[in-house]
Structures are given as structure tokens and as C-alpha cells.
Amino acid sequence: MDARRELPIAVLDSGVGGISVLRELVRIMPQENYIYFGDSQNAPYGSKSKSEVLELTKKNLAALKERGIKALVIACNTATSAAVRVLREENPELIIVGIEPAIKPASEICEKPRVIVMATALTLREEKFKSLVNRFWGKGEFIPLPCHGLVELIEKGDLESDELDEYLAKLFAPYKNEKIDGIVLGCTHYPHVRSMIAKHFSADVKIIDGGEGTARHTKRKLLEAGLLRDTSSESDGKIEIINTSQDEKMIEISKKLLYR
Numbered sequence: 585m586d587a588r589r590e591l592p593i594a595v596l597d598s599g600v601g602g603i604s605v606l607r608e609l610v611r612i613m614p615q616e617n618y619i620y621f622g623d624s625q626n627a628p629y630g631s632k633s634k635s636e637v638l639e640l641t642k643k644n645l646a647a648l649k650e651r652g653i654k655a656l657v658i659a660c661n662t663a664t665s666a667a668v669r670v671l672r673e674e675n676p677e678l679i680i681v682g683i684e685p686a687i688k689p690a691s692e693i694c695e696k697p698r699v700i701v702m703a704t705a706l707t708l709r710e711e712k713f714k715s716l717v718n719r720f721w722g723k724g725e726f727i728p729l730p731c732h733g734l735v736e737l738i739e740k741g742d743l744e745s746d747e748l749d750e751y752l753a754k755l756f757a758p759y760k761n762e763k764i765d766g767i768v769l770g771c772t773h774y775p776h777v778r779s780m781i782a783k784h785f786s787a788d789v790k791i792i793d794g795g796e797g798t799a800r801h802t803k804r805k806l807l808e809a810g811l812l813r814d815t816s817s818e819s820d821g822k823i824e825i826i827n828t829s830q831d832e833k834m835i836e837i838s839k840k841l842l843y844r
């Protein structure tokens with residue numbers, strides 16, 4: 585048996601956002617061990633330059649590799665667009681899974697849907713996003729919507745305040761009288777406030793994120809590599825949460841988001 589099967593899957597984000605992906609991973613692979621790495625000290629990534637995010641992501645992966653991991657899930661759309669290619673080149677021995685805005689499933693919600701794509705400024709200006717949209721353009725219309733400041737509210741653990749509601753009302757005001765069929769949550773922080781976002785649209789507007797697809801893809805990759813932990817004989821795995829912030833509250837917020 586490959587001893588690496590017992591090693592944890594690392595899940596990396598700029599802060600508490602990737603917990604929305606960790607939740608999906610744990611749901612479909614409860615037997616796995618996980619180490620969640622939130623870089624809240626350096627959040628938000630979305631307003632940084634590509635090279636800054638690349639350097640931070642490399643540094644975080646180096647720290648995780650020292651602990652021993654069998655796979656890395658970059659549970660951050662922003663870090664994926666800035667770093668996944670380089671990380672794969674530099675770490676060919678490691679399974680590395682990234683996340684991208686769920687444009688493909690959004691393109692299938694109806695005939696030619698009009699879809700708002702909420703994401704960080706860095707994700708939306710990267711080539712990776714542009715080529716993703718180009719692939720599906722024609723099957724639907726995708727409206728990029730940078731959400732400056734939303735990650736900061738969520739990092740504070742603010743999931744339902746009036747301030748958040750006002751922020752969202754202002755953000756969505758231009759689309760109030762438009763036909764919108766779907767919303768892509770193209771940042772892993774946003775699923776934490778899904779119900780607050782939903783309140784601003786009619787009930788038939790579909791809200792989609794890439795967490796579940798990313799978890800399923802990770803499972804496939806582990807299976808192919810013979811690195812899945814056995815489900816029949818072993819108990820549920822362990823989940824360790826670490827955060828670069830000195831503020832202990834970030835661990836508390838992470839746990840609250842994971843187990844709610």
C-alpha cells in the first residue's frame with residue numbers, strides 16, 4: 585500500500601473562502617485527512633498583482649510540503665489564475681487541482697442564459713478567465729462583475745449584516761430591471777453569503793459555484809493515482825485548520841463556516 589494515502593490533502597485559500605470547497609471535499613471524501621491553510625494575513629488576494637499572488641501561493645505551498653501532503657487543492661479562483669500553471673511545472677510529483685468560475689455549468693442552465701459572473705478583479709482580468717469565457721461565448725452571455733470589498737466583509741465573519749445587504753444592493757442595482765438567468769460565484773468566499781445574494785434576485789435565478797465540481801475532480805485525480813484513503817476499513821479523517829493571521833478569531837470563523 586502506498587503510505588502517501590494517509591497524508592492530508594492540502595486546501596489553500598487567501599483566507600476563509602476555501603472552506604466552501606473544503607466542505608464539498610469532506611462531504612464526498614469524509615475518510616480523507618485535510619489540512620486547510622488560510623492566508624488571512626495577506627487577504628484579499630484579488631486586489632494584488634499577479635506576481636504578488638504567485639509568490640504568496642508558492643510560499644504557502646512550500647510550507648505545506650514541509651508538513652507532507654499528497655495533493656494540493658487551490659481553493660481560490662484568484663490564486664488558481666495567477667499560479668496554477670507555474671505550481672504544476674515546479675511540482676510535477678504533486679496532484680494540484682485548481683478552481684475556476686463555473687462558466688460551463690452556467691452555460692447549460694437554459695437556452696442562451698444571461699449570467700453575472702461575480703469574482704475578484706484579478707480573476708476577471710486574467711487571460712485564463714478570458715479564454716474560459718471565449719470557449720462558452722455564444723452558448724450564453726457572461727457579464728463580469730468585480731466585487732471590490734466583498735471578501736473583506738466575509739473575512740470579518742460578516743455573513744448577514746445590514747452593511748453586507750447594502751453592499752449587495754448597490755452592487756446589483758444596475759441589473760435590477762434586466763433579464764438575468766444565473767449567477768456564478770467565481771470566488772470561493774462568496775458561497776458563504778449565497779442566501780444574502782439570492783435575496784436580491786427572483787427565486788428562479790440559478791446561483792452556481794465551482795466547489796462541488798472541484799471536489800469531484802480531486803477525488804478522480806486521487807483515484808487515478810491510487811491515493812484515495814480506504815473508505816471501508818478506516819474511520820473519518822482529521823481536519824486541521826491553520827491560518828497565517830495572528831488573530832485567533834480566523835480559526836473560529838473558519839470552523840463556524842465549516843460546520844454550519
Ligand code: DGL
Pocket residue numbers: 597598599601602627628629630631659660661662663704707735770771772773
Ligand atoms: N477566495 C478567493 C477566490 O476564490 C480570493 C479572495 C481574495 O483574497 O481576494 O478568488
